[in-house]
Amino acid sequence: xxxxxxxxxxxxxxxxxxxxxxxxxxxxxxxxxxxxxxxxxxxxxxxxxxxxxxxxxxxxxxxxxxxxxxxxxxxxxxxxxxxxxxxxxxxxxxxxxxxxxxxxxxxxxxxxxxxxxxxxxxxxxxxxxxxxxxxxxxxxxxxxxxxxxxxxxxxxxxxxxxxxxxxxxxxxxxx
Numbered sequence: 001x002x003x004x005x006x007x008x009x010x011x012x013x014x015x016x017x018x019x020x021x022x023x024x025x026x027x028x029x030x031x032x033x034x035x036x037x038x039x040x041x042x043x044x045x046x047x048x049x050x051x052x053x054x055x056x057x058x059x060x061x062x063x064x065x066x067x068x069x070x071x072x073x074x075x076x077x078x079x080x081x082x083x084x085x086x087x088x089x090x091x092x093x094x095x096x097x098x099x100x101x102x103x104x105x106x107x108x109x110x111x112x113x114x115x116x117x118x119x120x121x122x123x124x125x126x127x128x129x130x131x132x133x134x135x136x137x138x139x140x141x142x143x144x145x146x147x148x149x150x151x152x153x154x155x156x157x158x159x160x161x162x163x164x165x166x167x168x169x170x171x172x173x174x175x
Contacts, residue, residue, distance in 0.1 A: 006045040008052060013063070015042025020054060020068060036061075036068040043122075046080050048090060049103060053080055060092055060101075062108070072110040074099070078122040084130060089150045091132065093121030098134075098144075100151055114153040117144065136160075 004015035007025070014021040019037035024030040040057035047053070052063040055077030061068040076095030083089040088103040098121050099113040119142060123135040132144040140160020147154055 003041070003043055004045045004055075006047065006052065008047060011066075013045050013052070013054075015045050015054065015056075017041050020045075020056075020063075022066065035063075035066065039068060043076075043078050044080060048080060048082060048108075049087075051108065053108065055080065055092065060108075060110075071108055072099070072101070074113075076120075078120075079124055081124050081126065081132070083150045084126045086150045091124065093124045093134070095120050097121060098124070098132075098153075102151075111151065117142070117153055117156055 001017045002014050003017070006013045010024050010026050011022045012025050014023070014032055018034070019039055020035045020042050021032035022035055023032040038058070039054070039061060042054060042056050044055035045052065054061045054063060054068060057076055059073040059075070060071040060077045062071055074094055077092050078095070079093040081091045083091070090101040090103070090108055092099045092101060097113055097118045100111045101108045102111050119134060119136055121134045125133050127133060130146065132146060134142040134144065136142065140158060142156050142158055144156045145154045146152065
């Protein structure tokens, strides 16, 4: 099953439940070739600052010379989001929270993971105010407020059934 894809130059990369594959799109006889099955499930493939990053069940990797090189081992890298104002900061949503990466000497390096927030973070986006929002498929939403330098989580607020400001009705129907 394909979960992610990315076209770079003449290669299409396919992130599957079996690992990362690549295929030459200009060669009709070309078949997808397995680059690395050891990373397990591939969730995300994204080019950020001219570096092709891959989020997998085993962690964060980069594609280097048609091979996967580890950046950070940690279970379940779902998604990548750059800071909207600070170009050298990247956030990675994991099965168990969010980690901060910083671009140092041309490469992404793991800095820290926010200890106070441990929810699965497959869907994350910034709003126009610089808040990072996490949509949890079965719980609700989290709004995270970051430090001015983007490195630390200052606080977060939950918007879900247990939040008194969240309007939930079991009788509600979806139009």
